[in-house]
Every structure is written in C-alpha cells, then in structure tokens.
Amino acid sequence: MQTTHARISYKDKSKFYKELHSEAAGILEKEWFVNLANISALLNQHLPDINWVGFYLLHKNELLLSSFQGLPACTRIALGKGVCGTAAKTLQTQLVPDVDQFPGHIACDSASRSEIVIPLIHNGKLLGVLDIDAPILNRFDEADKTGLEKIVDIVLQGTQWPETFA
Numbered sequence: 246m247q248t249t250h251a252r253i254s255y256k257d258k259s260k261f262y263k264e265l266h267s268e269a270a271g272i273l274e275k276e277w278f279v280n281l282a283n284i285s286a287l288l289n290q291h292l293p294d295i296n297w298v299g300f301y302l303l304h305k306n307e308l309l310l311s312s313f314q315g316l317p318a319c320t321r322i323a324l325g326k327g328v329c330g331t332a333a334k335t336l337q338t339q340l341v342p343d344v345d346q347f348p349g350h351i352a353c354d355s356a357s358r359s360e361i362v363i364p365l366i367h368n369g370k371l372l373g374v375l376d377i378d379a380p381i382l383n384r385f386d387e388a389d390k391t392g393l394e395k396i397v398d399i400v401l402q403g404t405q406w407p408e409t410f411a
Contacts, residue, residue, distance in 0.1 A: 294381055296357060360379070
C-alpha cells in the first residue's frame with residue numbers, strides 16, 4: 246500500500262523539525278537498510294532547496310555510498326577527504342555555506358553549492374554519515390544543523406544495527 250505524505254511547511258523551522266522528527270520516528274523499522282532508505286526519501290520530500298540527500302556507511306576504513314535520493318554519486322570517499330570524509334574523521338557535523346571554499350571538496354554533482362554532513366555515531370563508534378547537498382549558497386543554518394542532528398539521533402536510537410556496525 247502506497248502512502249501519500251503532505252509536505253511539511255518549512256516557514257517555521259522549529260515547527261518544521263518537530264513535525265519531521267515525529268514523522269521520522271513513525272516510519273522506523275528494525276532493519277537498518279530500510280530506515281536509511283526511508284529517511285533519505287523523507288528528507289528529500291520535505292527539505293526544500295536540496296539536490297541530494299543520502300547516507301555513506303563506514304566499511305573497511307572508507308565511506309561507501311548507501312541509500313540516497315538524487316543523481317548518481319561518488320561511491321567511495323576516504324576518511325578525511327571532502328566534506329563527508331572530514332565529518333567522519335572529526336566526528337563533527339560539517340556545515341558548509343559554500344562548497345567551493347571547502348579545501349578538498351569532492352564535487353559529485355557540479356550543481357551543489359552548499360552542504361551539511363552529520364556523522365552517525367552509535368555506542369561511540371562511527372557508522373557513517375548523512376550527507377545533504379543544496380544547489381544554492383548558504384542553504385543550511387544552525388536550526389537545520391540542530392534539526393538534522395536530531396533526525397540522525399532518531400535513526401540511530403530506533404534501529405537495530407548488525408554486529409558489523411556494533
């Protein structure tokens with residue numbers, strides 16, 4: 246059965262993220278791969294002015310492309326390289342207003358102008374990152390950072406991760 250979800254209004258970011266968090270928690274299943282697919286689709290549906298959203302997962306000391314929405318993307322990213330690799334290496338969210346000003350930025354989509362990357366850390370261990378790109382400069386702010394970090398927390402807490410991630 247296909248469900249149609251109305252777009253959540255982005256005018257009031259506090260209300261927007263509260264509703265988004267509720268919807269994210271409501272679609273979680275036990276299986277990690279189902280959750281990553283549905284969360285990337287949910288974010289793609291509701292976040293305005295983005296052109297790519299998805300997850301990279303840590304595997305053998307590099308980030309590998311996982312569930313996403315958008316154009317085909319880079320499949321492997323080394324730790325410490327680009328915005329995703331930097332977030333993974335530092336274990337800190339990277340909020341980049343202009344990707345052209347980020348040293349070593351990896352341009353998977355030349356239309357991307359700004360980016361936010363949130364590390365997925367579960368039980369003190371890096372699992373991967375959530376990456377969101379936008380075709381406009383300065384797309385993301387502190388309210389987006391806080392709201393998206395909470396989305397990551399919801400996914401991390403509501404998912405059964407396999408032993409390989411534990």
